[in-house]
Amino acid sequence: MTNKKASKGFLTIVYIICGILTILSIMPFLIMVINATRSTTEIQQHAISLIPSSHLLNNFQILTGKSFNPLRGFLNSMIISTGSTACAVYFSTLTAYAVVVYTWKLRQPFFTFIMAIMMIPAQVMSIGFYQFMYQIHMTNNFLALILPSIAAPTMVFFMRQFMLSALPLDIVASARIDGSREFYTFNHIVLPIMKPAIATQAIFSFVSSWNNLFLPLILLTRQEKYTMPIMVSLLKGDIYKTEYGSIYMGLTLTVLPLFIVYFLLSKYIIAGVALGGVKG
Amino acid sequence: MKRKKLSYAKYGYIFSIPFVIAFCLFTLYPVIFTVLLGFTDFKGIGAVNFHFLENPLQNFQTIINTPTFRTALGNTFLMWGMNFIPQILLALVLAAWFSGTLFKVKGQGFFKVVFYMPNIITAATVAILFGALFGYPMGPMNDLFASLHLSDGPIEFFRNKWIARGVVAFIQFWMWYGYTMIVLISGILGMSPEWFEAAEIDGASGWQKFFYITMPNLRTILIYTLVTSLIGGLQMFDIPQLLVTKSGPNNATLTASVFIYNQAFSGSYLYNRASAASVIMFLIICVLSAVVFFLMQDRYEVRERKQLKKVAKELKKKRKLEERGMA
Numbered sequence: 001m002t003n004k005k006a007s008k009g010f011l012t013i014v015y016i017i018c019g020i021l022t023i024l025s026i027m028p029f030l031i032m033v034i035n036a037t038r039s040t041t042e043i044q045q046h047a048i049s050l051i052p053s054s055h056l057l058n059n060f061q062i063l064t065g066k067s068f069n070p071l072r073g074f075l076n077s078m079i080i081s082t083g084s085t086a087c088a089v090y091f092s093t094l095t096a097y098a099v100v101v102y103t104w105k106l107r108q109p110f111f112t113f114i115m116a117i118m119m120i121p122a123q124v125m126s127i128g129f130y131q132f133m134y135q136i137h138m139t140n141n142f143l144a145l146i147l148p149s150i151a152a153p154t155m156v157f158f159m160r161q162f163m164l165s166a167l168p169l170d171i172v173a174s175a176r177i178d179g180s181r182e183f184y185t186f187n188h189i190v191l192p193i194m195k196p197a198i199a200t201q202a203i204f205s206f207v208s209s210w211n212n213l214f215l216p217l218i219l220l221t222r223q224e225k226y227t228m229p230i231m232v233s234l235l236k237g238d239i240y241k242t243e244y245g246s247i248y249m250g251l252t253l254t255v256l257p258l259f260i261v262y263f264l265l266s267k268y269i270i271a272g273v274a275l276g277g278v279k280g
Numbered sequence: 281m282k283r284k285k286l287s288y289a290k291y292g293y294i295f296s297i298p299f300v301i302a303f304c305l306f307t308l309y310p311v312i313f314t315v316l317l318g319f320t321d322f323k324g325i326g327a328v329n330f331h332f333l334e335n336p337l338q339n340f341q342t343i344i345n346t347p348t349f350r351t352a353l354g355n356t357f358l359m360w361g362m363n364f365i366p367q368i369l370l371a372l373v374l375a376a377w378f379s380g381t382l383f384k385v386k387g388q389g390f391f392k393v394v395f396y397m398p399n400i401i402t403a404a405t406v407a408i409l410f411g412a413l414f415g416y417p418m419g420p421m422n423d424l425f426a427s428l429h430l431s432d433g434p435i436e437f438f439r440n441k442w443i444a445r446g447v448v449a450f451i452q453f454w455m456w457y458g459y460t461m462i463v464l465i466s467g468i469l470g471m472s473p474e475w476f477e478a479a480e481i482d483g484a485s486g487w488q489k490f491f492y493i494t495m496p497n498l499r500t501i502l503i504y505t506l507v508t509s510l511i512g513g514l515q516m517f518d519i520p521q522l523l524v525t526k527s528g529p530n531n532a533t534l535t536a537s538v539f540i541y542n543q544a545f546s547g548s549y550l551y552n553r554a555s556a557a558s559v560i561m562f563l564i565i566c567v568l569s570a571v572v573f574f575l576m577q578d579r580y581e582v583r584e585r586k587q588l589k590k591v592a593k594e595l596k597k598k599r600k601l602e603e604r605g606m607a
Contacts, residue, residue, distance in 0.1 A: 011385075014377050018391050024454065025394045029401075031420050032409055047415070047423040095299040102292030110296060119507065121565045122307050123515050124537070127544050127555045128314030129306070135328070150302035182291045211402040213518045214537070218545055229404040229518070236408055236522055247412055254405045262400050266393045273396065273459060274466035 029255065035248040043244040055245055063246035063253075066239050070253045072224060073231035076142070080216070080227060081209040083146035088205045089198045091150040096159035097186055101172055111160070118153040123214055130218050140222050145215060155201050158275075162197035200272040203265060207258070228254050311562075317555035325549045339556035349557060351531050352539040353564075355445065359520075359535070360513035362449035367457045368505065374457075375464035376490050392465075395458030403455070407522035410451055414438065438524045441532030448533050451519050460505055467501040468494055478592040481599055493588065503576045507569050514565050517541065536561050 030050075035043055038053040064070065098104075099111050122129075130139070138144040167190060175185040191198070213229040220226060226234075234240075235250045262269065318339055322330035333339070343349050374395070378388050385391070398406065414421045417434035425431040438444045471494070479489050517537040520527065527534035536557070544554035 011383055014383075014385055018374075018385070018387075022391065022394050025397055025458075028406075028409055028413060031413065035420075044418050047418055047420040091298050091302070094295050098292045098295035102288055102295075104289040104292030107292060117303070117307070119511060119569060120307065120311075121511050121515055121562060122311070123517075124540070124558050124561045124565065125311045125314040127317060127540070127551055127558055128310035128312070130544070131317065131322075131551065132310055132313055148302060148306035151299050151307060153303075156299065182288065186295075207400055211404075213402075213404045213521075214541075218541070229402050232402065232404045232408055233522055236411065236525075244412070244415075244418070247408070251405050251409050251412075255401055258400055258402065262397060266396075269400070270392050270396060270462060273462045 029259075032248050032251050032255070035245065036252040038245055038248075040243055040245045043248075047244075056249070059243075059245040059249040062243055063240075063249050067223065067234055068231055068240075068246075068250050069226075070228075070231065070250070073226055073228040073254075074257070076225060077210055077228040080142050080145050081206050083142065084149035084209045085202050085205040087146060088149040088152045088155055089202050092152050092155035092201070093159050093163075093191065093194055093198065094186065095156045096163050097190060099156075099160055100163045100167065101169065114153045114156050118157060126215060126218065129215075133219060139219050140225050142225070144219055145209075145212075149205070149209070152205070155205065158201060159194065159197055163194065166197070167193055200268060200275065203261075203269055204272060207261070210258070314555045314558050317552055318559045320552050322552045322555075323548060323550045327549070327551070330552070339552050340560065343553055343556045343560060348531060348534065349536075349539055352534045352536045355520075355531070355533060356514055356516060356535045356537075359445055359449045359452070359516065359533070360510070362445065363452035363456070364506075364509055364513065367453045367460055367509075368502075370453075371457050371460035371464055374461045375468055376494065378461070379465050379468040380486065392458070392462060396462060397458070398455045399459045401455075403518035404522055406451060406455065407519040410447060411523050414447060438528055441529045444524050444528040444532045448516075448520050448523060451523070452513070452516070456509070460509075463501060463505060464498065467498050471497050474596075475588060475592050478595040482595055496588070499576060503572060507572050510568060510572070511565055514561065514568075 031048060034049060034052050035047070036059060037056045038049065039055040039058065042049070042053055042055070095114075099107060099114075133139050133141075133144045171189060171193075172185060175189055176182075180189070211229060212227075213233065216227045216230055217233070220230065232250065232254050235247050240247050240250075317330070319336045320330040320332055320339075335341075377385055378392070413419055414437045416422065416436040416438075421437065422431070422434045425435060437447070475493050475497075476489055479493055484492070515537050516535045520533045520535045521538050521541070524533050527538060540554045540557050540561070543550045543557060
C-alpha cells in the first residue's frame with residue numbers, strides 16, 4: 001500500500017509537467033491570436049499581453065493591402081487539398097480492393113512492391129519532378145499537385161488492413177450473383193463499407209496536403225496560384241517587416257481553418273494517429 | 281468457388297492500373313530523371329538541353345567537396361538528433377504515465393488533444409510564428425526576458441548559432457512529441473495485460489514493469505517511429521527555411537533540403553548539382569533506414585516475446601500452485 005501513497009506525490013508531479021506542456025502548446029497560439037488584434041505600436045511597447053485590443057480590422061486591412069491574399073490562398077489550397085485527398089482515398093481503396101478481393105498471379109509481388117515503396121523519400125527527388133512538370137508545361141497547374149496522390153502506398157496499406165477485417169467477401173460474391181458489375185460493386189457496395197477508414201485517411205491526407213510547402217513552392221510561381229503556406233512565407237519578406245500586427249493577423253488566418261477542423265474532429269484524429277502507429 | 285474467382289482475376293490488374301501509372305509517372309520517372317540529371321551539365325533557368333559530362337561523377341565530386349553541403353548535412357543530423365532524443369524520451373515517459381495501471385491521469389483525453397495540436401498546424405506558419413516570437417529588437421521573448429530582468433537590452437537571439445539551431449530543433453520536438461506519444465500509447469495498450477499482471481504478482485515495481493515488459497515489447501513501434509522520424513527529419517525544409525533569414529550565422533541552420541532548394545531555384549539554377557546532392561541524400565536515407573531495420577530486426581522481438589510469455593506462464597503456474605498450497 002506504500003505504492004499508493006507514493007503515487008499521490010508522484011501524481012502531482014505528473015500534473016505539473018502536463019500543465020507546463022499544455023501551456024507550451026497553447027501559449028504561442030494565444031500570443032498570436034491576441035497580437036492579431038493589437039496595433040503595431042501596442043506590440044512594440046509590450047509584445048506579450050493577455051488582453052485583446054481593437055485593431056483587428058486595421059491589421060486585416062494592412063495585411064490584405066499588400067501581397068497577402070488570404071481568400072485566394074484559401075481557395076487554392078482548398079482546390080489542391082480536396083482534389084488530392086479525393087484522388088488518394090478513392091484510388092487507394094481501389095488498389096487495396098484489387099489486392100484483397102481478387103486472386104491474380106502478381107497479387108503478392110504487387111503488395112510486396114507497395115510495402116517496399118512506402119518509405120521512399122520522394123521529396124528529396126523533386127528536381128526531376130519539377131523538370132518533368134516544366135517540360136510538359138504543368139508548372140502553375142494544380143493537377144501537378146493533385147494527380148500524384150493517386151499512388152499513395154501508405155494509404156493503400158492502411159486500406160488493405162481495414163478491408164481485410166471489415167469487408168466480408170460474401171458480400172462481393174452475392175453482388176455478383178445479383179448481376180452487379182465489378183466496378184459497380186466497388187463504387188456502390190464496397191466504398192460505403194469503407195467509410196470509417198476513408199474518413200480517417202481523408203483527414204490526414206487533407207491536412208498534409210494543406211500544409212505542404214516544398215512542392216507548391218517550386219511548382220507554383222504565379223502569384224494567383226499561391227497556396228496558403230506560400231502566402232504565409234510572404235510574411236517573412238521585407239514588405240511586412242515592421243507591420244507586427246498584420247503578421248500575426250496573417251498567421252492567425254492560416255491557422256484558423258486548421259483549428260476549426262481539429263477541434264471538431266480531434267477525437268477521430270487522435271484515434272487515427274493511434275491506429276496508424278500499430279501497423280508497424 | 282476457386283474457379284469463379286479465377287475468372288475475375290483480370291480485375292485485379294485493371295484496378296491496380298491507376299496506382300501503377302501514377303507511381304511510374306510521378307515517383308519512379310522523377311526519381312530516375314533526378315539521378316540522370318546528376319550526371320549532366322543541366323543548369324540555368326528554362327534550360328531544356330543537357331549533355332552527359334565527360335567525367336560522369338563530376339557533380340557528385342563537386343558536391344561532396346563543397347564545404348556548405350557538408351555543413352548542411354551535419355546540421356541536418358545535428359538538429360534531427362537534438363529534436364529526436366528529447367522527443368522520444370518525453371513521449372515514452374508520457375506514454376508510460378497515460379497507459380499506466382498504477383494510477384490514472386485525469387484529463388488524459390484533453391492532454392492528448394492539446395499535446396498533439398501543434399502537429400496539425402502548417403509548419404510554415406509555425407516557423408514564422410516562432411520567428412516573430414523571438415523577434416529582434418521587439419518580440420514576446422525579448423519582452424519576457426526584459427520583464428524577468430534576464431537581459432539588459434534586446435537580444436538578437438538568432439545571432440547565436442546554437443540558439444538558432446536549438447529553436448529549429450525545439451520546434452520539431454514541439455510539433456512531434458504528441459504524435460509519438462499517441463503512437464507509443466497505442467502500442468502499450470496493445471500489449472497483453474497478463475504480462476503486467478504476472479509481473480505485478482511477482483512484486484515488480486512500476487519502473488521494473490516499464491523497463492522489462494513495456495520497453496522490449498515496444499521495439500517494433502520504436503523502430504517505426506525512428507525510421508519515419510529519420511526520413512522526415514532528414515528532409516527538413518519548411519522550418520529552417522522560414523525561421524531564420526539566410527540560414528543564420530555561418531549557415532547554422534542550413535539543412536540538406538534547403539541546400540538543394542538553393543542550388544536549384546536560386547542563383548545560377550544548378551539543377552545538375554542539386555540533383556547530385558539529392559541522390560546523395562536519397563542514398564544516405566535509404567542506407568540509414570536499412571541499417572536501423574537490420575540492427576533492430578524482428579527476430580529479437582519474437583524471441584523475447586516468447587521468453588516473456590514463458591515467464592508469465594511459469595509465474596501463473598507458480599501462483600496457482602501457491603494458492604493451492606495456501607488452501
